[in-house]
Amino acid sequence: MEEKMGRRERKKLQSRKAILDAAVEQFSRKGFKDTSVADIMHEADLGIGTFYNYFQSKEEILFCLLHRMAQEVEQVLDDLRAAHRPACELLAAGCRITARFLDENRYVLPLFLSAADRSGMPGGFASGEGGGTAPGFKSIFEIILYEGQSAGEFRRDVPPELIAEMFHSVYQAAALSHLDIPFQENVAMKTKLLLDGICVRKEGE
Structure with missing residues (x-):
């Protein structure tokens, strides 16, 4: 049986x-x-x-696809944490993987952008599997930012939640950009600018 x-x-x-x-x-x-x-x-x-x-609907499939994406991002981040990589590297990797997925699956982008205002932890995706709340990828960035601030890698004069919003908005800005720069490259350049602005530089760097 x-x-x-x-x-x-x-x-x-x-x-x-x-x-x-x-x-x-x-x-x-x-x-x-x-x-x-x-x-x-x-x-x-x-x-x-x-x-x-x-x-239940086509829309529910989008939630499931975002769930796939979050699992891929979190697996890479877990591997980097296990290797004791710095928070800035985790943040760059998360942004890079997310950009690649959205570039290859543009129809998911509207749901991804709306998720910024609609949920919390990516682990709460179980509801997304069944057509519930859209996954909040912004929280993935927030966790890394808290870790980086605690480790002294990121500046502490700006709330992690505000910085996470800025990182999340990069994807919308890249999607709406009129510049002749491919989406993933556009995201990578904007991500570098943000990282340069929040990373604490050690003496001699």
Whole structure:
């Protein structure tokens, strides 16, 4: 019985992943607005009714994609922390990974930007998996900023929450930029300027 349940669960996970992957393909090709549930399920080679066994709407898929992104960011940050890397390096890495994901999945950008005002810890994504609150990526930056201030790496005369807002706004500024600079490079340049402004320089640097 346990083996049978195991196969059933694996099949469910495979179907869910197939739907997510198909949605990414269709959103990338046709855009979020012009992609229908039928398009997604045709791409996944599954019946339309199966969609609603896993998701309530197309919008819920965006939450799940953001959840994927947060997991990727946090895994890299955990690895850097384990290697005792400085907070400035963690912040730069988090910004870089986020920029790459948003550049490759532009249809997620509006939800990502709105998340700044709609939730707290990225760990609270469990609700995002089920279509709840949009994940708050700003809090990922806040945690690093608190760590950096405690370690004396970042200036302490500015609240971490304010600095985190500035980092979060970089993505919107890059997305709306009229400069002939690719999105990821635009984010990287703005990120460097912010880091230069908040990092405490040691003597001789």
